[in-house]
Amino acid sequence: MRIILSLIIAFCLPLSAQSSGNGSLAAKVNPGRxxxxxxGKYFGPAANFRVARTYSLPAGxxxxxxxxxxYQEFVTKVNIEAGKKLTLRQNLTPVALAKxxxxxxxxxxxxxxxxxxxxxxxxxxxDEFSNFAQGLLLNPGEYDVKIVPxxxxxxxxxxKIEADKVSIVR
Numbered sequence: 001m002r003i004i005l006s007l008i009i010a011f012c013l014p015l016s017a018q019s020s021g022n023g024s025l026a027a028k029v030n031p032g033r034x035x036x037x038x039x040g041k042y043f044g045p046a047a048n049f050r051v052a053r054t055y056s057l058p059a060g061x062x063x064x065x066x067x068x069x070x071y072q073e074f075v076t077k078v079n080i081e082a083g084k085k086l087t088l089r090q091n092l093t094p095v096a097l098a099k100x101x102x103x104x105x106x107x108x109x110x111x112x113x114x115x116x117x118x119x120x121x122x123x124x125x126x127d128e129f130s131n132f133a134q135g136l137l138l139n140p141g142e143y144d145v146k147i148v149p150x151x152x153x154x155x156x157x158x159x160k161i162e163a164d165k166v167s168i169v170r
Contacts, residue, residue: 021058021059021082022056022057022058022059022080022082022083023056023057023059023080023081023082023083023084023085023086024054024055024056024057024080024084024085024086025038025049025054025055025057025062025064025078025080025085025086025087025088026049026050026053026054026055026085026086026087026088027046027049027050027066027087027088027089027090028046028049028050028087028088028089028090029046029049029066029088029089029090029091029092030090030091030092031046031068031070031071031092032045032046032047032050033045033046033047033068033124033125033128034046034066034067034068034071034092035065035066035067035068035115035122035124035125036048036049036064036065036066037064037065037066037067037122038055038057038062038063038064039062039063040063040065042115042122042148043055044113044125045113045124045125046066048113049088054085057080058080059080059081059082060079060080061077061078061079061080062077062078062079062080063075063076063077064076064077064078064088066090066092067122068092068124069121069122069123069124070094070095070097071092071093071094071095072092072093072094072095074090074092076088076090098137098139099139100139100163101139101140101163101164102137102138102139102140102163102164103137103138103139103140103161103162103163103164103165103166103167104135104136104137104138104161104165104166104167105118105129105135105136105137105138105143105145105159105161105166105167105168105169106129106130106131106134106135106136106166106167106168106169107126107129107130107136107145107147107168107169107170108126108130108168108169108170109126109127109130109147109149109155109170110149110152111126111149111150111151111152112125112126112127112130113125113126113127113150114126114147114148114149114150115147115148116128116129116136116145116146116147116148117145117146117147117148118136118138118143118144118145119143119144120144120146123136124136126147126149135166138161139161140161140162140163141160141161142158142159142160142161143158143159143160143161144156144157144158144159145157145158145159145169147169155169155170157169
């Protein structure tokens with residue numbers, strides 16, 4: 001009896017996934033801190049997408065963007081099939097490093113994976129810049145900073161970065 005029940009479950013699970021019309025996306029991206037955007041929506045850092053954790057997506061074509069300020073942005077189209085997992089593997093290409101002087105931007109957010117944008121460009125997630133030993137190094141100047149949590153209201157601030165000083169956005 002158990003064998004028959006096991007066989008029924010084994011055959012029905014793939015069918016239920018296919019009938020839902022969803023498949024899943026996993027990502028093995030270097031660097032793991034690169035932001036993953038699917039169809040323009042931020043899903044989190046790539047390290048969250050490793051094999052054990054996947055994200056359900058409707059079957060069909062989707063645009064995936066991998067963004068890290070220290071690397072060239074990568075954009076590709078993927079085709080998600082109902083009931084199947086697609087693993088995206090990509091090594092991003094480094095860009096030239098910025099030159100000093102630098103000031104430091106720190107962010108504080110209840111959502112540690114909230115997306116942080118500087119001048120409308122994704123720079124990482126809030127937890128990467130959240131404590132005294134961390135921060136986003138920026139050249140002196142004025143910047144528009146936006147922290148976008150998965151749920152709740154985004155925080156928007158205009159920040160003046162000064163050399164060798166720390167500015168905090170909460």
